[in-house]
Amino acid sequence: MTTTRKAPMPQPVNPPAxxxxxxxxxxxxxxxxxxxxxxxxxxxxxxxxxxxxxxQALYRGVFGTENDATVLVDGTSRxxxxxxxxxxxxxxxxxxxPVFGRFGHLLVEIASRAGAEVHTIETAWGQVFTPSxxxxxxxxxxxxxxxxxxGDTSTTMNQPLDELGAICARHGVLLxxxxxxxxxxxPLEVDAWGIDAVSAGLQKCLGGPSGSAPVSLSPRAVDVxxxxxxxxxxxxxxxxxxxxxxxxxxxxxxxxxLDYWGPRRLNHHTEAASMLYAAHECARILLEEGxxxxxxxxxxxxxxxxxxxxxxxxGVFGDVAHKMHNVVAVEIPDDVExxxxxxxxxxxxxxxxxxxxxxxxxxxxxxxTMGYNARKDTVVTTLAALExxxxxxxxxxxxGGGVDAALDVYAGATP
Ligand SMILES: *Cc1c(COP(=O)(O)O)cnc(C)c1O
Numbered sequence: 485m486t487t488t489r490k491a492p493m494p495q496p497v498n499p500p501a502x503x504x505x506x507x508x509x510x511x512x513x514x515x516x517x518x519x520x521x522x523x524x525x526x527x528x529x530x531x532x533x534x535x536x537x538x539x540q541a542l543y544r545g546v547f548g549t550e551n552d553a554t555v556l557v558d559g560t561s562r563x564x565x566x567x568x569x570x571x572x573x574x575x576x577x578x579x580x581x582p583v584f585g586r587f588g589h590l591l592v593e594i595a596s597r598a599g600a601e602v603h604t605i606e607t608a609w610g611q612v613f614t615p616s617x618x619x620x621x622x623x624x625x626x627x628x629x630x631x632x633x634x635g636d637t638s639t640t641m642n643q644p645l646d647e648l649g650a651i652c653a654r655h656g657v658l659l660x661x662x663x664x665x666x667x668x669x670x671p672l673e674v675d676a677w678g679i680d681a682v683s684a685g686l687q688k689c690l691g692g693p694s695g696s697a698p699v700s701l702s703p704r705a706v707d708v709x710x711x712x713x714x715x716x717x718x719x720x721x722x723x724x725x726x727x728x729x730x731x732x733x734x735x736x737x738x739x740x741x742l743d744y745w746g747p748r749r750l751n752h753h754t755e756a757a758s759m760l761y762a763a764h765e766c767a768r769i770l771l772e773e774g775x776x777x778x779x780x781x782x783x784x785x786x787x788x789x790x791x792x793x794x795x796x797x798x799g800v801f802g803d804v805a806h807k808m809h810n811v812v813a814v815e816i817p818d819d820v821e822x823x824x825x826x827x828x829x830x831x832x833x834x835x836x837x838x839x840x841x842x843x844x845x846x847x848x849x850x851x852x853t854m855g856y857n858a859r860k861d862t863v864v865t866t867l868a869a870l871e872x873x874x875x876x877x878x879x880x881x882x883x884g885g886g887v888d889a890a891l892d893v894y895a896g897a898t899p
């Protein structure tokens with residue numbers, strides 16, 4: 485008799501307790517985790533469609549827009565980016581991407597794969613572009629779309645967007661921004677700034693897990709989609725005009741996604757109900773606190789962390805005047821090994837801080853203070869642990885300096 489040995493059943497997932505203080509993902513708000521564990525409901529159940537409508541209204545509030553076309557793309561932030569780019573750009577269309585970090589390169593990569601003719605301007609990591617530099621490039625390249633990251637977590641820079649909408653409008657260009665890392669923690673005014681398309685994710689300042697990408701499109705952007713409209717065979721009805729040059733992705737066709745979220749509820753994917761609940765709760769948390777208040781909380785936590793690391797004698801990378809509120813790039817001292825200190829933060833203190841990409845790899849740690857973790861206690865705990873980990877690695881640091889400096893920032897803040 486032969487016995488077949490069954491592979492041992494893995495244990496159920498039982499994640500360790502961690503304080504996630506990197507550039508994202510961050511520790512999810514417990515309210516979002518509770519929303520994630522609530523029951524599934526069918527996608528055409530009136531309760532579900534009402535909840536989808538309510539989520540659209542919530543994200544209009546988050547983005548500062550009246551755009552009817554405000555929906556969730558099911559997938560991580562990158563799915564939102566790809567949905568916008570593949571939907572707005574037909575093969576051969578020109579797009580201009582100002583690149584100031586890793587995520588600018590990602591926009592280039594995604595737009596190229598969509599078949600667009602991609603033009604770039606670049607600046608050194610740690611810097612942003614002036615509006616006039618962007619306008620000169622627009623005049624030179626005459627793009628259909630300007631695609632720009634708002635906050636690039638790879639460099640911590642926050643590209644000012646407030647003047648770009650008017651420039652784009654003057655030249656008949658659509659303005660798209662990836663606001664994944666900035667929304668909720670830094671000012672973003674989709675309508676007031678004339679932004680035609682914006683995409684985001686939950687795992688930064690919105691305090692949720694990755695896996696849902698809120699997207700909003702202006703009526704001008706929706707008109708562009710209308711020219712390449714698809715309705716799938718099998719659900720098409722008389723009178724449905726179908727383009728012979730459809731958007732080159734089925735899953736990420738924002739026209740079809742809008743038809744699913746719109747009054748016709750044309751079947752596309754099955755809405756990821758649990759992520760919808762999470763996104764709904766993330767937006768509720770933000771709007772309950774208030775958009776301005778949430779941004780102010782991020783500004784304060786970011787300033788306390790910045791002051792704290794500087795008080796530990798550490799340098800900070802980049803043009804601090806244009807730093808995002810919610811992440812700081814801390815220069816790794818020459819006499820320590822960056823990954824060893826990160827390892828001791830994780831193993832000895834249960835705190836995750838970020839490494840970095842490309843030219844900054846091995847040069848800086850990235851420490852985030854975002855979403856649920858943009859708080860005094862998390863800032864202080866992280867600084868105390870960093871001080872300890874640095875000292876243990878042999879680097880001299882002032883006793884308690886980081887914590888005191890951060891507490892002083894909080895003490896001086898107007899509540
Ligand atoms: C973190 C981040 C993303 C993340 O994309 P995912 O697909 O959710 O991993 C995208 N864009 C920017 C600017 C980011 O900072």
